[in-house]
Amino acid sequence: MKLSFTKMQGAGNDFVVLDETQGLLGLSAAQYRWLADRRFGVGADQILTVRAAPPAQAGQVDFEYIIHNADGGEVEQCGNGARCFARYVFDKGLTHKKQIRVLTRAGIIAPQLQDDGRVTVRMGCPRWQPGQIPFDAQGLRSQAQHQDTLWWLPLEPSELLEPPAAGAQREQGAGVWLSVVSMGNPHAVQRVASVQDAPVAVQGAWIERHPRFAQRVNAGFMQVRSRSEIALRVYERGVGETLACGTGACAAVVSGIRQGLLDTCVDVHMPGGMLTIEWQGGPADEVLMTGPAQTVFEGTIEIADSL
Incomplete structure (x- = not known):
């Protein structure tokens, strides 16, 4: 054909x-x-x-x-x-x-x-209730961060359905604090000190297929530079790391606003370019994304x- x-x-x-x-x-x-x-x-x-x-x-x-x-x-x-x-x-x-x-x-x-x-x-409109992601939060540690909830996600081999294709290895007891957001597709966002040094390939592969996410998940690594600017890398579900992820940028900004870290209009810098994300912060407010x-x-x- x-x-x-x-x-x-x-x-x-x-x-x-x-x-x-x-x-x-x-x-x-x-x-x-x-x-x-x-x-x-x-x-x-x-x-x-x-x-x-x-x-x-x-x-x-x-x-x-x-x-x-x-x-x-x-x-x-x-x-x-x-x-x-x-x-x-x-x-x-x-x-x-x-x-x-x-x-x-x-x-x-x-x-x-x-x-x-x-x-x-x-x-x-974004959603963040675990069942709306979907995300199985039962039994997980959590902590309040302003209006958001962070979840401790264990990254032990026993918690995974299958090892990542890359053959990544992690120590027992390892885990990360995550914010979960749905933009119509599932996202797990964590703050990092530097996106350049973030273990995106290894950790992203483990998070993406973690059994707590019934439909798998897009793993975001967010560095807050100021209240109006972040850097972001995303390991996309079913793809791997990409140069940019629009819904990932939206999810990261929603997460940052709910944690009290960001203002309502944010420039998101990704390896492939910049997107501008706007969200007024309410559950009935739509997220606006502008880019090339x-x-x-x-x-x-x-x-x-x-x-």
């Missing part, structure tokens, strides 16, 4: 974008994995699929947004991808509106193209039906 695609990136988080507005392609998990493979396919952190609004939501949303991670699994949300999605449908003439409503597995988001080329996305979205190249690729 010959497949047309667009390669895009937002703050270094890169995507293959597919158009299914005229009909479903019917790709398998193995085919998504192959497309994302940087040696045999196109290469991407996620595969983004554009679909027409479902008939049941006609008039309520403009499009449907489907996301597959590099491991082939479908996920609920991707913030950097949402900005690229909005840029794609506008540039391709699928809509002439600069603000659209998009249905995701996590709910409805509202991206808006800005005059400076950036895209702002209303990412919905760029087309890298377009092409066609032959993909085997037998994958």
Whole structure:
């Protein structure tokens, strides 16, 4: 099967974008994995699929947004991808509106193209109750931090379903204090003194697949530089460390605000670039994310039906 695609990136988080507005392609998990493979396919952190609004939501949303991670699994949300999605449908003439409503597995988001080329996305309201992540907090130590709750997550081998692929080893009794946030997908955020020195590859792999997180989790490592600026690295669920994570930036800022560390508008510096995150702090307040979205190249690729 010959497949047309667009390669895009937002703050270094890169995507293959597919158009299914005229009909479903019917790709398998193995085919998504192959497309994302940087040696045999196109290469991407996620595969983004554009679909027409479902008939049941006609008039309520403009499009449907489907996301597959590099491991082939479908996920609920991707913030950097949402900005690229909005840029794609506008540039391709699928809509002439600069603000659209998009249905995701996590709910409805509202991206808006800005005059400076950036895209702002209303990412919905954060949630932090353990059951909403989902996160099994039963029996864990906890401590209050301003309006937030930090949880002590053991990182002992006996606590894990399987060892990380990287073969990481940790001492018995090791653990970390985490803040848990859902931005439509699960996040665990910890404060570190320096993101440069943070053990993202090793510790992120252990946290991502910890059995306390029923759907696995995105592990964030946050360094607070000031009340309006943080540095962040994220080990993404089903992907590994990426150059940027939009929902991870949102989750980190929400966590920092709830802990009394940050103001309501924060610049988030990640290896791939900067995002600006705004949140007024209330449970009914939506998180706003603003950042770049760029087309890298377009092409066609032959993909085997037998994958």
